[in-house]
Amino acid sequence: MNTPILEMRSITKEFPGVKALNNVSFRVAQGEIHCLVGENGAGKSTLMKVLSGVYPHGTYTGDILYNGQVQSFRGIRDSEHAGIAIIYQELALVPEMTVYENIFLGNEIRKGSVIDWNETIKRAGEMLAKVRLRVNPDVKIKDLGVGKQQLVEIAKALSRDVKLLILDEPTAALNEDDSANLLDLLRGLRDQGVTCILISHKLKEVIDIADSVTVLRDGQTIVTLDAHKGEVSEATLIKFMVGREIENIYPSRPNKQIGEVVLETRDWSAYDPSLGRQVLRNINFNVRRGEIIGFAGLMGSGRTELALSLFGNPTHYRTQGELVVKGKKRSFQKPKDAIKAGVAYVTEDRKGNGLILIQDVKRNITLANLQAIANNNIIDNNAEVKVSNEYRTSLNIKTPTVEQTVSNLSGGNQQKVCLSKWLFAKPEILILDEPTRGIDVGAKFEIYTLMNQLVEQGMSIIMISSELPEVLGMSDRVYIVSSGRITGELPIEEATQEKIMHLATN
Structure with a gap:
C-alpha cells in the first residue's frame, strides 16, 4: 500500500x-x-x-x-x-x-x-x-x-x-x-x-x-x-x-392476498402556480388492498408532486380530475383530511419535512395522532411514552431512550421514527416517498420486511423510488412517470430495468 x-x-x-x-x-x-x-x-x-x-x-x-x-x-x-x-x-x-x-x-x-x-x-x-x-x-x-x-x-x-x-x-x-x-x-x-x-x-x-x-x-x-x-x-x-449474511435483501412475500381497489385517480392533473406550469397531466392509476405499487421515473418526473397532490395538497397545486378513496370521491383540502380518510405520506425529506429535529423521539412518533393519547385535550405523558416504546421495539429503533432528541439519531433510525409516526396514525393507504434513501442495507432489509408485514395485514402501499432494483424487488405492479404523465404500467413479472428506463425517458 x-x-x-x-x-x-x-x-x-x-x-x-x-x-x-x-x-x-x-x-x-x-x-x-x-x-x-x-x-x-x-x-x-x-x-x-x-x-x-x-x-x-x-x-x-x-x-x-x-x-x-x-x-x-x-x-x-x-x-x-x-x-x-x-x-x-x-x-x-x-x-x-x-x-x-x-x-x-x-x-x-x-x-x-x-x-x-x-x-x-x-x-x-x-x-x-x-x-x-x-x-x-x-x-x-x-x-x-x-x-x-x-x-x-x-x-x-x-x-x-x-x-x-x-x-x-x-x-x-x-x-x-x-x-x-x-x-x-x-x-x-x-x-x-x-x-x-x-x-x-x-x-x-x-x-x-x-x-x-x-x-x-x-x-x-x-x-x-x-x-x-x-x-x-x-x-x-x-x-x-x-454481522450476518443476507441472501436476498428483498424479502419474499409468498402469500399475497390482493383485494379490491382502495385508491384510484381519474384524469388527475395538477398545476403549480409557483412554477407557472403543469406538473401532472391526466394521471390514471389505482392501488388495491394488500398491494405494493411502485412508482418509477427520473428526478423531476412528477412522482413526488403526485404524492403531495393526493395527500391533502400541502403545496397548493391547482388540481383537476377525480380522486376515489375506498369507493368514495374525495377532495382533500389539507393533509388533515387525508389522514382522517386513512391516507398517510412518508416524505422523501425526513429532516426538512418529516421530523421536528429539536424534539425527542416520543413527540415525533405521536405527532400525527395526538388525540389517541389525549384525555380531555391534554396529552397523557405515560401513554405517549408507552406508545413510543412499543414502536421503538417493533421497528428496532436504536436509541437509548425515547426521550432522545431525534437530531441525534442516525439517518436509518430517523427514518424508522418517520414510519412510526405515520403507522401510529393507523392508515389504510401508505405513501412511501424514497423510503430507504440514505440508509444502510441492514435498515433497508428491516423496512422491506415491515412493508411486507403491513400489506399482509391489509394495508396498501404506494412506493416512490429512484432505485430500480428496489422497485423491482418490492412491487406488485410498476407505474412509470415521465414529464408529469404515466407512460406505462407493468406487472412485476414483465418489468425490467431496461423497460422502465425506456418508458421513463419517453
Whole structure:
C-alpha cells in the first residue's frame, strides 16, 4: 500500500448515553479512493466529524496523524488549512448567492481590504472547469439542480487547495446520470493526486469506485478490504456490515392476498402556480388492498408532486380530475383530511419535512395522532411514552431512550421514527416517498420486511423510488412517470430495468 496520508488511531467518542466510536483505527493511503461503509449509527459520520474538527481535539480520545504529523484540530478552519475538506449530504450552499460567491465564501480573494470580484469570477470559472461543470458563475445556486450543486461544493473544496476530500453520501439525492458523472469526476481527482474518503450506502457504487473499503459496525472497525486484490463484493460487505449474511435483501412475500381497489385517480392533473406550469397531466392509476405499487421515473418526473397532490395538497397545486378513496370521491383540502380518510405520506425529506429535529423521539412518533393519547385535550405523558416504546421495539429503533432528541439519531433510525409516526396514525393507504434513501442495507432489509408485514395485514402501499432494483424487488405492479404523465404500467413479472428506463425517458 502507498504511504498513508491519514491514520486515525484508537479513536473513541462518547455522547450522553452512547459510545459512538469505540477504539476505531482507520488508515487511508495517499492518492486513493477509500470508501467507508457501515449501517446507520455505525459511526461513519462521527469519525469524519472528528477528523474535520467538527468535534474538536479534546472531545475524543486517540490520535489523528495527517501527513505523518499528529494533529489537534480545534475546528473546521484548522482542518481546512491543513488541506482537508468535507462535503455533507445536506449541501452547505447559500441558495440566493451566485456560484462564484459560494465557491469563495469564507475564502474571499482580496485586493487590500476589498474583495477582488473580477479575480473571484475568473478563479471560479477555473474551478468549475476542474469539476467539468459548464454553468455561468453568475447563476444563483437556487437555479441549479442538485447534481450541479454537488459539483459546486466540490469546486469550493478545490478552491482551498484540498488534499483530502471527504464526501458523505454525495449521490444519495442524485439520479443515475449525475451519480455516474460525480464518480467519474472523483476518479479524475484521484489521478490528479487528491485523496478521497467516500461514505456511501450504495454498495454497487462502492464496488465500482473503491480502491479500499473500511467497514464500521457499532462504533468499531471491523475490517479493511483491498479492492485490487478482489476482496470487495456485495455479499462480503453486507456480511461485515450487519454481522450476518443476507441472501436476498428483498424479502419474499409468498402469500399475497390482493383485494379490491382502495385508491384510484381519474384524469388527475395538477398545476403549480409557483412554477407557472403543469406538473401532472391526466394521471390514471389505482392501488388495491394488500398491494405494493411502485412508482418509477427520473428526478423531476412528477412522482413526488403526485404524492403531495393526493395527500391533502400541502403545496397548493391547482388540481383537476377525480380522486376515489375506498369507493368514495374525495377532495382533500389539507393533509388533515387525508389522514382522517386513512391516507398517510412518508416524505422523501425526513429532516426538512418529516421530523421536528429539536424534539425527542416520543413527540415525533405521536405527532400525527395526538388525540389517541389525549384525555380531555391534554396529552397523557405515560401513554405517549408507552406508545413510543412499543414502536421503538417493533421497528428496532436504536436509541437509548425515547426521550432522545431525534437530531441525534442516525439517518436509518430517523427514518424508522418517520414510519412510526405515520403507522401510529393507523392508515389504510401508505405513501412511501424514497423510503430507504440514505440508509444502510441492514435498515433497508428491516423496512422491506415491515412493508411486507403491513400489506399482509391489509394495508396498501404506494412506493416512490429512484432505485430500480428496489422497485423491482418490492412491487406488485410498476407505474412509470415521465414529464408529469404515466407512460406505462407493468406487472412485476414483465418489468425490467431496461423497460422502465425506456418508458421513463419517453
